[in-house]
Amino acid sequence: MIKTENLVKEYNEKKAVDNLNLEVGDGEVFGFLGPNGAGKSTTILMLTGMIEPTSGNCTIQGVNVALNPLKGKEILGYLPEDVGFYKNLTGYENLDYLGKFYPLTKSEREERIEILLKSVRLNDVPQKVGEYSRGMNQRLGLALALLNDPKVVILDEPTANLDPEGVLRYREIIKKLEKEGKTVLICSHILSEVRAVCTTLGIISQGTLVARGSVEEVEDELILQSNTSQKIVIRSINPEVYSFIESISNPEILGVERIENGVEIRVKKDIRESLAEELKDKCFGITEMYLDRPGLEDLFLKVYRRE
DSSP, X not given: OEEEEEEEEEETTEEEEEEEEEEEOTTOEEEEEOOTTSSHHHHHHHHTTSSOOSEXXXXXXXEETTTOHHHHHHHEEEEOSSOOOOTTSBHHHHHHHHHTTSSOOHHHHHHHHHHHHHHTTOTTOOSBGGGOOHHHHHHHHHHHHTTTOOSEEEEESTTTTOOHHHHHHHHHHHHHHHHTTXXXXXXXXXXXXXXXXXXXXXXXXXXXXXXXXXXXHHHHHHHHHTTOOEEEEEXXXXXXXXXXXXXXXXXXXXXXXXXXXXXXEEESSOOHHHHHHHHTTSOSOEEEEEEEOOOXXXXXXXXXXXX
């Protein structure tokens, strides 16, 4: 589990993180989002024990990483945005050397390295890391983050340099970690990737968590914050459906508009279930009903460009 309590980090009396309260449960794959300068990187550096908080606490599996950073690193796997390796060593040699910092026997370490290099498709690569592409370097970084079989994994922009095949392998690895009950925190600007692998999202703004929940719940929150309406579209062979929908009294309905072969309903939230109940015994010849709502990327940009 990852937990922060009233976490604060100040630089020159300016708060980069401001009373952040965040909890990521066991087995949760959590997407950590926010605009540049929102406090994401500062939060991650505190969670990994690389910088100390000004006040408040952050714990990994109950370990206060500021007070006991070495213990925190034993149970944590971390992939930074810019991962570095010894360029004069091969991928295997890098992992073998760095793996000696963990409480692994030689045979355990060798077995883990073989499995991980195969999972990131670097097991048959003989050249030294100095000859790696950026994508290969990123994949080796993912293998390093998992070398100690951590209970908690923090990944900062994990797909930034990956090609499409690398992205697919990364998704498979995240799904495997989820099945194993690992806690994973993913910080990324690629919202489509976050949506593809994360079970829950959290959005940080000006150092404070402003939205948290499932993808759908966070989208609903951003819709409210951006004053963006969503629409339910109903297609029907009977034009009388417009008059019927207009007569419905529901505080979630913001407006009704007639369109070709149907009606468009602006709503505060998805009310298709209640609408279907209202329409089920009526002979309006409904052929289609769907929710038309802006995507996570559009909502994110609209809220934070305004901010």
